[in-house]
Amino acid sequence: MDTMSMNNSCIMRIPPLYSTVRVNTMKIGIHQAKERMEILLSEQYKAKENKKPEVSLHWCLKDVLVLTGSGPHEKEPFPTEIYVDKKCGKSVLRGADIYSVGILGSNRWFAEGSNVSVYMDLEGKCRLGWKRPYDKRKLFLGNGVITISRDSLFKTKLKKKQPEMGVLMTAGVWNHPKLYGIVEDWGFPQNLPSIICTHVLNPQPGEVILDLCAAPGGKTTHIATLTRDQARVVAVDDCSRRLQELKENAKKLNLKSIEPNLADAVKLVDKIPVSLNVPENGFDRILLDAPCSGYGQRPLFHSFNEKPKCNSAFPPLQRRLFRTAVHLLKPGGTLVYSTCTLNKDENEGIVLWALEEFPELHLTEQDPHMGKRGDASYGLEMVQKFDPTDFCTRHVNNGGSLKINCLNDLNAETVDHWDRPSTLSVDSDTIGFFIAKFFKSG
Numbered sequence: 001m002d003t004m005s006m007n008n009s010c011i012m013r014i015p016p017l018y019s020t021v022r023v024n025t026m027k028i029g030i031h032q033a034k035e036r037m038e039i040l041l042s043e044q045y046k047a048k049e050n051k052k053p054e055v056s057l058h059w060c061l062k063d064v065l066v067l068t069g070s071g072p073h074e075k076e077p078f079p080t081e082i083y084v085d086k087k088c089g090k091s092v093l094r095g096a097d098i099y100s101v102g103i104l105g106s107n108r109w110f111a112e113g114s115n116v117s118v119y120m121d122l123e124g125k126c127r128l129g130w131k132r133p134y135d136k137r138k139l140f141l142g143n144g145v146i147t148i149s150r151d152s153l154f155k156t157k158l159k160k161k162q163p164e165m166g167v168l169m170t171a172g173v174w175n176h177p178k179l180y181g182i183v184e185d186w187g188f189p190q191n192l193p194s195i196i197c198t199h200v201l202n203p204q205p206g207e208v209i210l211d212l213c214a215a216p217g218g219k220t221t222h223i224a225t226l227t228r229d230q231a232r233v234v235a236v237d238d239c240s241r242r243l244q245e246l247k248e249n250a251k252k253l254n255l256k257s258i259e260p261n262l263a264d265a266v267k268l269v270d271k272i273p274v275s276l277n278v279p280e281n282g283f284d285r286i287l288l289d290a291p292c293s294g295y296g297q298r299p300l301f302h303s304f305n306e307k308p309k310c311n312s313a314f315p316p317l318q319r320r321l322f323r324t325a326v327h328l329l330k331p332g333g334t335l336v337y338s339t340c341t342l343n344k345d346e347n348e349g350i351v352l353w354a355l356e357e358f359p360e361l362h363l364t365e366q367d368p369h370m371g372k373r374g375d376a377s378y379g380l381e382m383v384q385k386f387d388p389t390d391f392c393t394r395h396v397n398n399g400g401s402l403k404i405n406c407l408n409d410l411n412a413e414t415v416d417h418w419d420r421p422s423t424l425s426v427d428s429d430t431i432g433f434f435i436a437k438f439f440k441s442g
Contacts, residue, residue, distance in 0.1 A: 018192070018429055021065040024187060026229060041067075081118075082146065084120055085104060085124070088103075088120075095169075110150050111149050112148055112152070118143070119141065142169055196368055212265045217258075233258045234261065237260075259275075284333055294340055295342050318346060334440075335361070337351070339433070372386075373385070390428075
C-alpha cells in the first residue's frame with residue numbers, strides 16, 4: 001500500500017496557497033466585504049483545528065479579496081477511513097466539505113458523529129459501498145466528523161435521494177476555507193487568472209458584449225458587474241444544465257443585463273438565432289474562454305498521456321470557435337481568448353494560427369498584466385501566461401507542447417519533496433492559465 005503524503009508533491013499536485021473571492025462591488029464595498037469575510041471565517045473556524053486564513057485586499061485588483069491558506073500540515077489519522085474519488089478529493093484540498101454523494105466507501109462501519117480520516121482514491125478502483133481497508137494507492141486529505149451513519153449513507157445513495165452533508169472537514173492537510181455557498185450575493189469564489197481575464201477584456205457600460213462559452217457564468221457575471229449592469233451581455237453555451245447554473249449565479253448577484261442563450265457556438269458562423277439579437281456591425285467585445293484539456297488546473301491528479309485522443313481533439317474545436325468569434329466581432333472590436341491549460345498547442349499554437357488565418361487580427365497589450373510574457377521570438381510577447389510549473393524543479397521543458405515529467409507522471413509511485421519557493425505570491429501561485437487579447441481592424 002502507498003498512502004501518499006501531501007508534503008511529497010510537485011506543484012501541480014497541490015492547491016494554490018491562496019484563495020480569491022471576487023467582490024460584487026454593485027452590492028458591497030471592498031472594505032465592508034473584507035470585514036464580512038473575516039466574520040464568516042471566524043465562525044467557520046470555530047470547528048476547525050487549523051488557523052483561520054488571513055484576509056487581505058489584492059494590491060492591484062480593487063474587487064478582489066485574498067485569503068492566505070497554509071500547509072501542508074501533519075495530521076494524525078483516525079482509525080476510520082473514508083474513501084472519495086478524485087473529483088471530490090480535489091475539492092476537499094481547496095476547502096470543501098464532503099456531501100454524501102462524494103463518498104465511495106470506508107474501511108469499517110461508522111456511526112453518525114464519528115471522527116474519520118478522508119482519503120482520495122488515486123487509482124479509481126474503490127467501488128461504491130466499499131467496506132474493507134482499501135490497499136491501493138490513496139492520498140490522505142485530512143480529518144473530519146461524519147454527519148451520517150454508514151447504513152443511512154448507502155440507503156440514501158441507493159434511493160437516489162437528495163445528497164446530505166457527509167463529512168465536515170475539521171483538519172485538512174491543506175488549510176483552505178469553504179467558500180462556495182457562504183458569500184452568495186456579495187461575492188464569487190474565482191481563480192485569480194480568471195478574474196484578471198475579464199479585467200483584460202475591459203468591458204464598458206453601453207457596449208454589446210458576447211461571452212461565447214459562458215457557463216457556469218463566473219466571467220459572465222464579472223462582465224456585468226464591471227459594466228455596472230449597464231451593458232448587453234449575451235451569454236452563449238451549449239449545455240442546458242450549465243446554462244441554468246449561469247442563470248442562478250446571475251440571479252444571486254442580482255444582475256439584469258445578462259441574456260442567456262442555449263446554442264452551439266460553432267454553428268453560429270452559419271446560422272445565428274434571432275434570440276442573440278446580434279448588432280448590425282457585430283459585438284463590441286467578445287470573450288472566448290475556450291473548452292480545453294484543463295492541464296493548468298490545480299490540484300491535478302491525472303497525466304497528459306492518459307487521454308491523448310481527447311487532448312488532440314481540443315485545438316480543432318478551439319479553431320472552429322475562434323472562427324465564430326472573429327465572424328461576430330465588429331471592426332475595431334476586442335477579442336480575448338483564454339484557456340486553463342499549459343498545452344502550447346491550445347495556447348500559442350491557436351494564437352499563431354489565428355494571426356495567420358485572420359490578417360485583420362492584431363495582438364494588443366493587456367492591462368493588468370501580472371503573468372509572464374510569451375515568446376518574443378514568435379511575436380507573442382503580449383500574451384499573458386500563468387505557469388506554476390516554472391517553480392517546480394521536476395518539470396523539464398523539452399521544447400514540445402508541454403513541459404514533461406510531472407504532467408506525464410502525476411501518478412508515479414514516488415515524487416520529490418515539496419519545498420515552497422519563497423518567490424511565490426498570490427499572483428504566481430495560481431492555476432495554469434493563458435490569455436491573448438486581439439484588436440480587429442477593418
